[in-house]
Amino acid sequence: MSNIKIEGRNIGEGHPCFIIAEIGVNHNGDVDIAHKMIDAIADAGADCVKFQTFSASEFVNGDDEIYEYISQGKVVRESQLAMFTRLEINYGDFGKLLEHARQRGLVAFSTPTDPAAADLLEGLGVNAYKIGSDDLVYTPFLKYIGAKAKPVIISTGMADVDDIKRALDAFRSVGNDEIAILHCISLYPTPPEQANLNQIISLKEMFPDNVIGFSDHSEGITADLGATMLGAHIIEKHFTLDKNMQGPDQWFSMDPEELTDLVSNVRRLEASMGSASLTPTSGEVEMRRAARRSIVINRDLAAGYILSESDIRYQRPGDGLMPYEIDRVVGRALAQDLAANTLLSLDHLEGEG
Template sequence: MNSFEIGGQPVGLGEPAFVIAEAGSNHNGDLDTAKELIDVAAEAGADAVKFQTFRAEDLYVEESGEVEYLDDDRSIYDIIESMEMPYEWIPELHDYCLDREIQFMSTPFDERSAEELAEYVPAWKVASYTSSHTPFLRHLAGTDKPIIMSTGAHEIDEVFESVSALREAGVEDLVLLQCVAAYPTPLSEINVRVVETLQEEFGVLSGLSDHTFDPVTAPSAAVALGASIVEKHFTLDKSMEGPDHEFALEPDELDRMVSAIRDTEAALGTGEKRVLEVEQELHDKARRAIHATEEIATGDKFTPSNVDVLRPGDRKPGLQPKFYDEVIGRVAATNIQSGSGIHWKDVSDHES
């Protein structure tokens, strides 16, 4: 699993998850709204804000009918055409992202859009429905950029075909995202464990493109399972007109998502088991040790009635509990006060 950089930011196992705030087409054709979306993503602490760049004529056949889930009387072709982002926005949005210190990304859905974006994006995001378009994958591979590919609505054998095409075209820096192509996705269907499956089956970095309503559960679970990238749609207001607003996160929810991801990473830690600094006081005061429960004179025998395994509190702890059976039955080599820890120097006939 290659670690690599997106716009100078490390992406890989052991690195913070790269969070993509998916603005998509939620700009509703208004440049100021697009910039406001960038502001929201930057303020939430996302690493990148991503739009979508396409042309309806390069995406759908004419007279393509309607899509039931959109609840829109227009044809899917007309809906997509109304969502197009003007190419002339690209350099302006890129520069605005630079000013806001967040990376600009946009998903191309066709070669023409990819050519318009190539100068301005640090990596390619391949949408689920494009992931089996191998001629287009080879086109993107020729630009020598990292590729992040969603896998929604595809069987694993189809993902193998797409990954093989990218590898044969020379792509080394690749991340596969678990994605369910349902808008919204029921939480019971998001199947976050596929994040692990993608790593194991393909030997690549993996992540999650999430369309559930919940801002925290699936992203946090994905990070806990090793996701290197998390992507989620957001909007300024769910009540805005357009197909992608209703299931997207509002600004406060995007804040919660990013915070939850960072909290999850903090909670996961390094995996190294050791006594931490925050544990040190209770390590010293609450771990049980061997102590005298009454005064013991030199020559007295240690017995269960005058020795016990207790917490020392502010007293100096005695021997570890594992030595209790070795102490019992021996005799004291020194006078020991009640409550004092018992050490090897206090035990006769012991070589240490």
């Protein structure tokens, strides 16, 4: 299928681009900040807010793995376990976050990282799941999520074609083919020269039955507009209240003003795409009269006169005979007297041409 539906929203061919604001871990583990982010996302006009639901000790093995990132202009090095533990939201808070988002008119779901997180979200009534690039090859978990029979959105950062096909096979093995595929580059931020937006075209060609989108980690909105032009039906972008907040993803995420700008520009771009039919718009049909030229008699002429090109000029308005019709009139006799500046019509001529 080339369309999926989440909470009544149709996503795919023939529908507006579905814009997801990814809160991720930018709440810094503070549920009050998460609620403020929901309001800001709704105010910006996005379609969806996405969370991450995880227990750090479940997916990080010990303190030895060090993560390096930029926060508040400085390079920070700390253990992944310590960082993700600090960024957890209590599982008991997710129900109120989802309820708040829906009250603000947002579609709301999350990226779970383990079966317990997925079961929590299922119990809270989420209508879709997101699988991050890091778990695209975690096929036992993909099957677990797929068996819940909800639409799933997957990101493809770090993946090759075999990884993507393997993931789709895992979902299909449990009867789920409602899978959207997001082109993604797992670099934070993604440099423009590595965004590889043309992969969106490749994904659309290789997986025509799936909704294709773009999970973007670049700065600004250039890549997102390019992805929309190339046919991405989902845009996912990290969101923050303030780029200067402490945290690994804050500085390259979109702030409220930028998210508003993204939504506005995507909608304007969609409107600009218009029709592929090579016909003038209704407004252009009206403009023809004002902007095009007609065949005009350049001097007084008597009935019976045989027209030549020297008797004619081409001038606006364009509601007479068109210049390309000149061969229909040259060499024919006038059926009546004509004054200079008359827009010529076939009724002015004898015979048929």
